[in-house]
Amino acid sequence: MKNIGIIGAGVAGLHLGLQLRQNGIPVTIYTNRTSEQVREGRVMNSVAHMHVTLDLESDLGIDHWPGDEYRYISHYHYNGWGEERSYAGEFTSPSRTLDYRIYLPRLMEDFTDRGGVIEYRDLSAGEIHALTDVHDLVVVSTGKGEIGAMFPKRADKSPYDRPQRKLAVGFWHGVARRDPNGVEISVIPGVGELLAIPMWSFSGPVMALLFESVPGGPQEVLTDQRFEDDPEAYRELTLEMLRTHHPTVMERINVEEFRIQSDKDILQGGVTPVLREDYVPLPNGKFLLALGDVHLTVDPVQAQGANAAAYSARVVGDAILEDDVFDERFMQKVASRRGERIEAANDWINTMIHNPPLPQIPALFTAMAANQALADEFTENFNYPIRQVDLLGSEARVSAAIERAATRAAVPAR
């Protein structure tokens, strides 16, 4: 019986482990954080699971959060230019948001309940190499520094050598949800984006405010000024940014109640986007397979990281189920099958965060304000990165999409 080792207990590692346990395959997950440490740690992200990912979770039997309170159906757009600034796009089926400090510990519990083994250890690159003698296949789904660096960067798909946005995400009280529930996407030239994401955390509903700030622009201070140094000053600064740049979010704020509950509910930093090789050969003739963040690291602006990781885990899981030999052919098979969608997520995000903006992006956002079909298509495509790159990969593609949407539904935007 094949025996699989997985490095990392994030969404990718846990999804893969759960699928393999559903099929009776021995799996060990290696992580350096217990579920208690995850639960009590710092906020990890403000991720949304699109309906394609919820379908994967349904297959895995981990749909523990079916309620409407975790779900949203709309994107509320605000463009910082033009006459028509506000419009909305609608998904065909809702997305789900849930604090990963709730989500991941529950999946760890599911995994061990199903007979999966979790070993709590720090692992060096050398120790990971040695695990290939213990397991038929070792999948590396997390790891910064030397572990990520085992997988060479793909120069053809990694255009940036530094973060294109400075990031700050906090879980805030005092921001009203829209009805129907949705994510606010406020895009301001020269400033960056604000995503207001209705999130569910330990205390119930909160609003994740994800500030994506253009380096050198007026909003980057929300990343540079550390929250912990002076929480009240940071709160005031946040309100100032909202008043100045993001009116449609500001109007939903009850200033009296506007606050971050805990020092652990805010994360500041930045991401250098990178797509790494799918696998690396080792001196013992075996291979390591990359999964999740180790393989694809994206800026969070389009909420694709976790969705790409879950998709990739399914491809890897299916390939493991159908194969008994984990040679280079296996590795190439995985690379071939996930390549189109993973590269599309990568290309889509890297198109969105280009500085200065690529010309088709403001063209698309302007057109969406006047065309409901196009706004809905852009929204629904958060499930389908391939279609999204088809839509916005170039000026010619945006022109074609505008023309197509105009003939399809000449109705004004919501």
Next chain:
Amino acid sequence: MKNIGIIGAGVAGLHLGLQLRQNGIPVTIYTNRTSEQVREGRVMNSVAHMHVTLDLESDLGIDHWPGDEYRYISHYHYNGWGEERSYAGEFTSPSRTLDYRIYLPRLMEDFTDRGGVIEYRDLSAGEIHALTDVHDLVVVSTGKGEIGAMFPKRADKSPYDRPQRKLAVGFWHGVARRDPNGVEISVIPGVGELLAIPMWSFSGPVMALLFESVPGGPQEVLTDQRFEDDPEAYRELTLEMLRTHHPTVMERINVEEFRIQSDKDILQGGVTPVLREDYVPLPNGKFLLALGDVHLTVDPVQAQGANAAAYSARVVGDAILEDDVFDERFMQKVASRRGERIEAANDWINTMIHNPPLPQIPALFTAMAANQALADEFTENFNYPIRQVDLLGSEARVSAAIERAATRAAVPAR
């Protein structure tokens, strides 16, 4: 409305044209042979359409030959070594054989009936370039010499610089079909293969005898000696080869009736296998897309050429339907989607025709003689090149497959 040009009226070009016409898209097919010339010409191949291809034809509404007389369900194997030499594998669903001089003219008729345009012209490479100004997309699905050479050979997937088998295929009367109907696969070390394929031609049932002869071996004379020079001598030579090397086919021959009906019912030659780049850029900023034989040329020993071409046509057709811009992204999308299966067909065939035989192939064929599940798996995999390479891509993979099949069904072969 997008407007597509297709060079070539073989199975790939016609399947693509028919799919596009089903969806109302303007299509012109360019060919230098009328359907009358095809019908009255030389036999083109001895191809079988596997059930996955029949499913594609059903979607296209071109299932004009539903009868059992066109279908077979089994592979009858004969190994030229060992104690257990004869065994059979069974498909889950039948394959179909039909003379392409009947098949292609009917599809050309379907295509024009559906409003497709056929232009009868010889085209140079330069004229094909010029067609990219007339059509939004030009797909090149046939063409030898300078036209094929427009698409660079992929060195990583084209291991041979000359044919690995000398080929001779004739449509013979006087060879009895098996019951249930099936293809005989006779494999003789140092000699090559004989495939006896129950075919349907103008006169009804015939047997295609496809001799795949190792260069320098005793059977190559069937390619080197031209049939037309002395048909009776060629017939005698064929009988001699059958008696000497292929007993399970010989025993089905009625020598009195054994004959080729027409000079046009035999084809002698050889194929240098090659996988070419999916597309090439042109000086005008457009691209040419390769399809069918122009893209992938395989030895006919595993009957994959037409099946791969039909699969590839569907991938291209689906991509055309979903896209409006035929830029490099479109080309890469097609390459990414069809890559795994096309490369698998290529790798499978090139593994089978290696000289000398790769060690896992006689190991597999010996094991199949003793294991029905394995023989059935190898047979059914003629529909699934990816699974076939999973099965036989290396010694380790064949060992794993033998072990898996043994635990699955410890029953003797038919």
